[in-house]
Amino acid sequence: MTSIAVIGPGAVGGTVAAWLAQKAEHAVTVCVRTPFETLAVETPEGTITATPRVAASPQSLEDGGLSPVDWVLVTTKTYDTDGTMAWLDALVGPETRVAILRNGVEHAEPFAGRIDAERLVPAVVDIPAERSAPGRVLQRRNGWIKVPAGAAGEAFAALFAHTPIAVETVADFTTEAWKKLALNCAGAVNALILKPAGVAQDEGAAEVMRTLVRECVAVGRAEGAELSDDLPDQVIAGYRAADPGSVNSLHADRAAGRPMELDARNGVIVRKGAAHGIAAPANAMVVALLNAAAL
Ligand SMILES: NC(=O)c1ccc[n+]([C@@H]2O[C@H](COP(=O)([O-])OP(=O)(O)OC[C@H]3O[C@@H](n4cnc5c(N)ncnc54)[C@H](OP(=O)(O)O)[C@@H]3O)[C@@H](O)[C@H]2O)c1
Structure with missing residues (x-):
């Protein structure tokens, strides 16, 4: 047993x-x-x-x-x-x-x-x-x-x-974890504007998501992950192929007034980036705004 x-x-x-x-x-x-x-x-x-x-x-x-x-x-x-x-x-x-x-x-x-x-x-x-x-x-x-x-x-x-x-x-577990983080960090856009996956059809929202993922890729590479140049586009393609009504857990937690895994999904990119001298201003901004929105 x-x-x-x-x-x-x-x-x-x-x-x-x-x-x-x-x-x-x-x-x-x-x-x-x-x-x-x-x-x-x-x-x-x-x-x-x-x-x-x-x-x-x-x-x-x-x-x-x-x-x-x-x-x-x-x-x-x-x-x-x-x-x-x-x-x-x-x-x-x-x-x-x-x-x-x-x-x-x-x-x-x-x-x-x-x-x-x-x-x-x-x-x-x-x-x-x-x-x-x-x-x-x-x-x-x-x-x-x-x-x-x-x-x-x-x-x-x-x-x-x-x-x-x-x-x-x-x-190579490090690469797998950062690939999943690349997908998850983009979801902060949905949580911020409280709109499900389909909002990635909008090019402006998609470009903000790509920017979050580009920062994730830069920091992930510094951490030893092997991440391809087209990962930001892959993430957007995934969001666009998903059920437009699907709600990620950061978005769901914010909408329900629960705490959010914001530090684990976006804050970590800022923190680990700082340790490598890599700025992650877009992730820092979504962390600040979502934290402020929860006050
Ligand atoms: N859901 C998904 O589709 C999915 C997919 C991939 C990865 N993940 C990740 O998987 C992890 C878990 O997510 P989830 O969606 O399963 O969360 P969830 O549905 O909120 O489940 C978390 C559970 O933990 C319980 N809990 C909290 N504090 C506890 C404590 N002190 N003692 C015992 N139980 C406690 C909660 O209890 P209550 O019943 O009292 O709330 C709840 O049942 C997260 O890191 C998430 O990002 C989730």
Whole structure:
């Protein structure tokens, strides 16, 4: 039996927890802020359900003998990292591996002091999913997850072997993470003007998005990512091909009055750029404006 705890079973966490629980040899626990009885995920393959153990506090894990576990999957938003740490303290033993399924390029940083590098698995996730209620998720595509090559990455991929989610180990994780960031950083335009993907048809909005991505490419290259010159155009082509009504999570978070992953998606370009002497004024501007708008 492989024990797996998912911290933050929202859109991504609920989807992966439900898929992982489809295998009898997996004992899945979800670590929740908002409790629910069952997980039901409407997937491209049909609706799947699961009844994982639900832990509402780190103390309940210890009391129930549910820790330490073989695997922890962190699927909270980047702005909920502090609340995640108490769970980790309760779940992690000397053999526990910890996967971080989040956007951005700083998956490992917050956890590096607590978990040894060889047991930490950063993951780039492309599984479009939305939560309609606690434990209720719509998974729009089967999607994919990319993790670094190596023993821990291979073991992570094996957890998903029975699922339609394509989990791949990659030799150059840095490049994969920055490619996803290039897509995500452009989404600040949607969040700023509160208009979904279709606004990229407008050449003026598209050019602002390209400028954000050009800065991301410059900083990503300085960080060692291999990013092509036409990545800004590829990002715009992707936005234009998408459902014009689709709303990215930064936009959705702002519209709902929630915190935003602004630092992880745009602030990071400014911060890491500064460390390399590369200015990122467009990203700095969207960060300042979105922060000010949230005041
Ligand atoms: N959704 C997507 O399509 C998608 C695609 C690719 C990547 N991502 C990335 O994946 C990450 C997760 O995003 P998401 O869309 O899955 O977010 P989400 O739906 O908001 O889920 C986050 C979950 O974390 C829970 N949570 C927050 N603090 C907690 C705590 N202290 N203890 C336990 N649970 C806690 C939330 O609880 P509540 O139920 O109380 O809110 C929520 O269920 C983000 O970095 C996002 O950018 C998302």
